[in-house]
Amino acid sequence: MHIAFFGSSIVSAYWNGAATYYRGILGALARRGHRITFYEPDAFDRQKHRDIEPPEWCRVVVYKPCEDAAAAQLEDARGADLVVKASGVGVLDSFLEKSVLALKSPRTRVVFWDVDAPATLESIHTSPDDRLGPLVPDFDMILTYGGGPPVVSAYEALGAKACVPIYNALEPETHHPVPPDPAFAADLSFLGNRLPDRERRVEEFFLKAAAGVPGKRFLMGGSGWDDKPMPDNVRWIGHVYTHQHNAFNCSARAVLNITRDSMARTGFSPPTRVFEACGAGSCLVTDAWTGIEQFLEPDREVLTAVDGDAVAAHLADLSPERAAAIGAAGRARVLAHHTYDHRALEVERLLEGRDTGAPALEGAAR
CATH class of the missing domain: 3.40.50.2000 (Glycogen Phosphorylase B;)
Incomplete structure (x- = not known):
């Protein structure tokens, strides 16, 4: 048709x-x-x-x-x-x-x-x-x-x-594992534009987490954050083009998804970033939202967090081996059911x- x-x-x-x-x-x-x-x-x-x-x-x-x-x-x-x-x-x-x-x-x-x-x-x-x-x-x-x-x-x-x-869902030909790029190296990366119903949650789940673990490296991509006060261990790189998303996702120990206020209240709305990160084999950390279990199994295929303190705790305990295992399990799940x-x-x-x-x-x- x-x-x-x-x-x-x-x-x-x-x-x-x-x-x-x-x-x-x-x-x-x-x-x-x-x-x-x-x-x-x-x-x-x-x-x-x-x-x-x-x-x-x-x-x-x-x-x-x-x-x-x-x-x-x-x-x-x-x-x-x-x-x-x-x-x-x-x-x-x-x-x-x-x-x-x-x-x-x-x-x-x-x-x-x-x-x-x-x-x-x-x-x-x-x-x-x-x-x-x-x-x-x-x-x-x-x-x-x-x-x-x-x-x-x-x-x-x-x-x-x-x-x-x-x-x-995932488009496997577009989002997939690639070699890490030192330009995107970080312990935790977040990608999202600055929007009114996202900013408060970014402050809680990303910036507060960064302040809680000053020894970790945090990377933020997305438009509109140029005048936002950030902890010294956060690096903002501006707009990240789609062709750079794989390298962005594959170069960090873990990738953070932060759901916008309206989506979090409603639930059952995984953003594109969830599937992009999983498709790249990244260890995904997401703010907890209703329905996550329909898409990924917490603690095996994804890590969930109720606040910035929980994000910081995940980072403190996340070994390279566990991060890789979660990333592999998440990728297998989305390839099998969510393309x-x-x-x-x-x-x-x-x-x-x-x-x-x-x-x-x-x-x-x-």
């Missing part, structure tokens, strides 16, 4: 954490024979910070961030078997969410794909400017990249015909009505 996808960006991960998710899911669907067109606005300097050129399996259309240009791309998408509007495009979101529904037809089904469901739902319930909530029942299906039962229930309460999480090929099969079954009891989307056959 032809999938027309309106998202933030597939070629740039600059201020765009969903990029690797889009590449993984859509690349896996392309391998299964589906045709992909990805529409993204030229916004937030993302085109100046491309991580990749348009992949051969995807037609990428970059448009000016204005309604006339967006309307032209909507017309271009008319007649596709499946039209997807992702959350968080960043510009013209309300316009696109309303306009894609006009593309529905006996041949074309329209899906809202929420890549930040807790934040989206909070906006629906609290923002006086929200326009998405009343449209939820009009979409043929709501897909999310996480959230578990609380998110499903919340969308069903808004009238969603069906809501199904399609979780982050984007697994997720693409889930999506395909959903669209054909062969899984979870969700209704089939007419016209969605390959």
Whole structure:
């Protein structure tokens, strides 16, 4: 089938954490024979910070961030078997969410794909400017990249015909073990942009942990942290491009995942960093969140921490041998159960009505 996808960006991960998710899911669907067109606005300097050129399996259309240009791309998408509007495009979101529904037809089904469901739902319930909530029942299906039962229930309460999480996963050809790079050497590394609902947890789980073990080396990657006060044993290196992620993950004793506030409250939302680190064979330490056991076994495939003191305690006791064993076990788990090929099969079954009891989307056959 032809999938027309309106998202933030597939070629740039600059201020765009969903990029690797889009590449993984859509690349896996392309391998299964589906045709992909990805529409993204030229916004937030993302085109100046491309991580990749348009992949051969995807037609990428970059448009000016204005309604006339967006309307032209909507017309271009008319007649596709499946039209997807992702959350968080960043510009013209309300316009696109309303306009894609006009593309529905006996041949074309329209899906809202929420890549930040807790934040989206909070906006629906609290923002006086929200326009998405009343449209939820009009979409043929709501897909999310996480959230578990609380998110499903919340969308069903808004009238969603069906809501199904399609979780982050690993793309083994992209994220895999590589030799360590001295430029990224550390005892604990963390990668994440500075965001309002992440900063407090970074202070607790990363900066407090660093202050607690001054003899350990901490490395931070991500945009926006340039004026953030940090302990002397923390080194900040700015934006880390996708092609550098493997070296970043493989050059530290352990890699830390810190879930954003909204995701931590909802649970069942493993970020892309979880699978990237495990795919590289890194020893992953994550803040504890509901549902982690669905993806990785604590103490064998991942280390969990309830606060910065617990992170520091893990580092104090973590030998190279144990770190390597946890990294190997985590990698084996995600390769066996959590790759984007697994997720693409889930999506395909959903669209054909062969899984979870969700209704089939007419016209969605390959």
